Amino acid sequence: MKKILLGLLFMGNISFAQQTQLSLDEAVQMAKDKSIAAKQASTQKETDFWRFKSFQADFKPQLSLSGALPSFTRSFIQVLQPDGTVAFQSVSNNNSTLTLALSQSIAKTGGTIFIQKQLQRFDDFERNSTLYNGVPVAFGLSQPLFRYNQMKWDKQIEPLKYSESQQVFLESLEKVSLNVSDYYFDLLIAQVNLQIAEKNRSNNDTLYKIASKRLELGKISENDILQLRLSVLNAQKDLASAKQQAEVATLQLKAYIGYREENKFDLAIPFQIKNFEIDAQKAIQAALNSRSDAIAFRRRILEAERDLNKAKAENGLNANLNVAFGLSNRGAKPLDIYKNAQDREFVEIQFTLPIMDWGRSKARTETAKANLQLTQQSVEQDKLTFEQQIYTQVTLFEMLQKQVKLTAETDEIATKRYQIAQDRYILADLSITDLGIALQEKDRAKRDYIVALRDYWRAYYTLRYYTLYDFEQNESLNLRK
Numbered sequence: 240m241k242k243i244l245l246g247l248l249f250m251g252n253i254s255f256a257q258q259t260q261l262s263l264d265e266a267v268q269m270a271k272d273k274s275i276a277a278k279q280a281s282t283q284k285e286t287d288f289w290r291f292k293s294f295q296a297d298f299k300p301q302l303s304l305s306g307a308l309p310s311f312t313r314s315f316i317q318v319l320q321p322d323g324t325v326a327f328q329s330v331s332n333n334n335s336t337l338t339l340a341l342s343q344s345i346a347k348t349g350g351t352i353f354i355q356k357q358l359q360r361f362d363d364f365e366r367n368s369t370l371y372n373g374v375p376v377a378f379g380l381s382q383p384l385f386r387y388n389q390m391k392w393d394k395q396i397e398p399l400k401y402s403e404s405q406q407v408f409l410e411s412l413e414k415v416s417l418n419v420s421d422y423y424f425d426l427l428i429a430q431v432n433l434q435i436a437e438k439n440r441s442n443n444d445t446l447y448k449i450a451s452k453r454l455e456l457g458k459i460s461e462n463d464i465l466q467l468r469l470s471v472l473n474a475q476k477d478l479a480s481a482k483q484q485a486e487v488a489t490l491q492l493k494a495y496i497g498y499r500e501e502n503k504f505d506l507a508i509p510f511q512i513k514n515f516e517i518d519a520q521k522a523i524q525a526a527l528n529s530r531s532d533a534i535a536f537r538r539r540i541l542e543a544e545r546d547l548n549k550a551k552a553e554n555g556l557n558a559n560l561n562v563a564f565g566l567s568n569r570g571a572k573p574l575d576i577y578k579n580a581q582d583r584e585f586v587e588i589q590f591t592l593p594i595m596d597w598g599r600s601k602a603r604t605e606t607a608k609a610n611l612q613l614t615q616q617s618v619e620q621d622k623l624t625f626e627q628q629i630y631t632q633v634t635l636f637e638m639l640q641k642q643v644k645l646t647a648e649t650d651e652i653a654t655k656r657y658q659i660a661q662d663r664y665i666l667a668d669l670s671i672t673d674l675g676i677a678l679q680e681k682d683r684a685k686r687d688y689i690v691a692l693r694d695y696w697r698a699y700y701t702l703r704y705y706t707l708y709d710f711e712q713n714e715s716l717n718l719r720k
Contacts, residue, residue: 242545258505263423266496270419271412273497287404295398298344298390299708306318306337324609346390350382358573370569373576376564377583383587384560387552394547399538406531413704419701424693426488427506431689433481435682440474442661443467451545468507470675477570496562512643512695517702517710523626525708529717532625536618543607550607554600558590632702639695646684646691653677653684684712 250580271277271482289346339354344545357374427540489503593600665671703709707716 241458259500260507261504262507263420263509266423266492267416267419269498270415270496270501274415274419274495275497276415276418276495277412278406280415281508283411284408287401287408289405291401294393294401298346300341300343302339302341304337304339306335306349308335308337309344310334310336326661329365330620333360333364335360336358344390346388346394348382349386349388349390350380353379355379358576360573360634370571371576372569373567373568373573374583375568375577375580377563377567379563379565382560382562384558384590385552386558387549392541392548396538396541396545399534399541403534403538406529406717409529409707410531410704413700413707413716417697417700417704419492419496420493420693421694423490423506423718424689424696426485426492426504427487427508427544428686428689429481429488430506431508431685433478433485435685436474436478436481436509438479439472439678443474445545453462480687507648507691509692509696510647512640512692513699513711514640515710517636519630522633522702522706522710524627524704524706525715526629526660529707529715530625530705532621536622539614539618540611543611547604547607547611549629550603554593554604556590561585561587561589569647595633604656629651629702629705632705636695636698639691639698643688643691643695646688650684650688657681 310333313329313331315329318326318328320326324549336357336359338357340353342351345703355374355377357377359372361370361372363369462547492498492504563583563585565583567583568576568578568580570578571574615634657677657680660669705717708714711717
């Protein structure tokens with residue numbers, strides 16, 4: 240007897256070593272740390288961060304050095320003579336330039352101001368001479384007139400896009416939690432079905448052996464023994480199917496949460512549900528404060544208004560003012576350009592005025608107006624759907640809290656009833672049909688309970704996903720960034 244117990248203990252240790260205990264919370268945390276989905280969300284967040292930093296850099300002073308060094312030419316060029324004829328003259332020169340410029344964009348006007356220095360060196364190899372030309376200092380402005388201001392609209396829209404991307408990251412993590420919950424309960428249901436199948440096979444084997452003894456004593460009909468034999472075969476078939484489903488569900492959960500070990504999971508049933516009341520209006524307000532959809536509502540309308548502004552601005556007079564003031568000079572040496580430098584001015588206005596476009600400008604403006612109106616209507620409808628979705632989810636969550644309690648009680652009663660039925664059958668006080676009914680009710684109650692738990696936890700994580708709010712801790716998930 241002692242050897243048998245030691246053997247069972249040894250087998251139990253092996254089983255424990257080959258299995259990993261895993262709770263739902265642990266699975267969720269593991270997925271957030273290791274899953275491909277979480278890593279993709281993190282990578283996308285980083286991409287969005289650097290894209291926003293690039294946008295911000297466009298509004299800061301830009302210092303650049305440009306030039307052509309060297310710029311060598313050896314060729315024959317056409318030279319017009321005083322008498323109107325053409326002569327081809329050989330040239331061999333190097334014309335190098337360097338420009339150092341500091342520029343600053345002006346978001347309110349869409350223009351750019353700049354300050355620059357320039358040095359030019361010209362080497363004439365045919366005549367063996369060198370000349371320098373330069374701009375010691377120059378100030379300038381390039382200002383669009385009556386034109387669409389891209390920078391003004393970007394300054395309003397791009398921060399919204401970045402805020403939206405931050406919320407999308409949080410939503411992605413909550414989506415991971417939701418998906419883990421699905422995979423977790425797929426495996427948990429498969430494991431429960433496997434336990435039920437193993438138990439049913441064992442019970443049916445025992446009942447079949449008892450019935451076989453009764454048949455020998457003439458206390459049971461052949462029809463009953465055949466029915467029990469059929470139950471044994473069905474139980475064996477159900478057990479094989481349950482094992483296969485458990486294997487598939489295990490692989491799916493491992494793949495999603497990023498678990499690389501060979502051990503099988505022994506999942507804990509999350510009996511402890513979170514009982515708390517949720518105010519629907521509070522949930523809707525939390526979602527409007529945090530969800531990327533709420534930010535997208537504002538962004539979509541701004542983008543439509545931007546497109547209308549662009550259509551209007553590009554339909555009329557488009558002009559550009561270019562102004563530059565500074566000093567310039569030439570000389571035989573680089574420093575000569577700083578001696579007695581002369582004034583340097585440049586003023587230019589470029590413009591385009593459409594005179595006849597066959598209604599194209601009006602069509603583009605009317606299209607942009609219609610798109611703005613459509614966007615406003617779509618956003619309004621999406622807001623209503625958004626709020627209704629959250630309200631429905633809150634109602635569903637409250638209902639599922641009650642559902643879990645009811646199915647838990649049903650499971651407990653069905654289990655006790657089957658045990659009583661089994662005992663009565665052994666004492667020949669119950670028919671095989673009634674025993675089968677009690678078995679079916681027990682199995683159905685157990686599965687219904689696990690399914691109710693799955694639906695509850697799915698509703699719990701869905702509500703977090705919809706609102707980005709932790710109702711248990713009564714705080715926004717934004718605070719945990």
